[in-house]
Amino acid sequence: MSDLKKLSTKIRLEVCKMLKHRGFGHLGGSLSIIETLSVLYGDVMKINPQNPNWEERDWFILSKGHAGPALYATLAVKGYFPLEMLNTLNNNDTRIPSHPDRLKTPGVDVTTGSLGQGISLAVGIAKSFQISQKPNRVYTIVGDGECNEGQVWEAFQFAAHHKLSNLIIFIDENHKQLDGPTKDIINSFDMKEKVEAFGFAVKRISGNDELAIKNAVLEMFEVKDKACCIILDTIKGQGIKYYEMLSDNHHIRFSGESEFQLDLAIEKLKEELEREGR
Numbered sequence: 001m002s003d004l005k006k007l008s009t010k011i012r013l014e015v016c017k018m019l020k021h022r023g024f025g026h027l028g029g030s031l032s033i034i035e036t037l038s039v040l041y042g043d044v045m046k047i048n049p050q051n052p053n054w055e056e057r058d059w060f061i062l063s064k065g066h067a068g069p070a071l072y073a074t075l076a077v078k079g080y081f082p083l084e085m086l087n088t089l090n091n092n093d094t095r096i097p098s099h100p101d102r103l104k105t106p107g108v109d110v111t112t113g114s115l116g117q118g119i120s121l122a123v124g125i126a127k128s129f130q131i132s133q134k135p136n137r138v139y140t141i142v143g144d145g146e147c148n149e150g151q152v153w154e155a156f157q158f159a160a161h162h163k164l165s166n167l168i169i170f171i172d173e174n175h176k177q178l179d180g181p182t183k184d185i186i187n188s189f190d191m192k193e194k195v196e197a198f199g200f201a202v203k204r205i206s207g208n209d210e211l212a213i214k215n216a217v218l219e220m221f222e223v224k225d226k227a228c229c230i231i232l233d234t235i236k237g238q239g240i241k242y243y244e245m246l247s248d249n250h251h252i253r254f255s256g257e258s259e260f261q262l263d264l265a266i267e268k269l270k271e272e273l274e275r276e277g278r
């Protein structure tokens, strides 16, 4: 198992434990971005968990903010705050509310949750680094359902027009949104063609393959005069067969079979890590 695969497994385990403890949460869309977070925080991003506001850091914006648990698990595993804090998800006085809040959680750069707004902030932040000629990079993950928001396409136009090559936009194409397949709700058609037509450098890759994600990011580093987009072909509920197959897997209230399967997944992920010697 590669180091990045091991990191993905650790993050996936913490997401499952956190939602088991809470009893409900946005499991499907959290699981589909784990490999991407693993590559970003485990390899390509310039970060300093001991000093989250380090001026030279790269910025990460989870535009699909409902996947907060995936970001919290990543930050905790990377040492931004203790793992035990993950058990406070959604508590009244928590530092990790269901959607990310930059004033509450160490390592959260931007408050998100209202779909369409995270990507808009991301392009503004990238523009500010471009104006001040700073080397900081900006990374953001947008949901495929989120792309139903007109505001997303305004932000894409802005990124393309300003040639924001210091920004990498990931689109998590897990083919589903809140209450069904994206093709039935508002069809995205061919996302790659659309983003290309907006003037981006685009690559579409498998979103569960850490090496492919890393190589795509490194390829985008070579782009100098265009905004960059990586489309992640993923599965909502990725990495846990039962939840991949479960049609209503956006927000789950665990009980009966769905709770049993979560316990099973936790045991399997623990065993995988133990086999690897953690």
Ligand SMILES: Cc1ncc(C[n+]2csc(CCOP(=O)(O)OP(=O)(O)O)c2C)c(N)n1
Pocket: 028, 029, 030, 032, 064, 066, 113, 114, 115, 116, 142, 143, 144, 145, 146, 147, 172, 174, 176, 177, 178, 236, 250
């Ligand atoms: C402006 C806005 N409208 C509606 C919602 C409610 N909402 C939360 S998640 C979601 C579906 C998002 O689908 P997608 O972006 O595909 O997320 P994923 O599949 O990754 O979970 C919706 C409609 C919201 N958070 N913000």
Ligand SMILES: [Mg+2]
Pocket: 143, 144, 145, 146, 172, 173, 174, 175, 176, 177
């Ligand atoms: Mg989706």
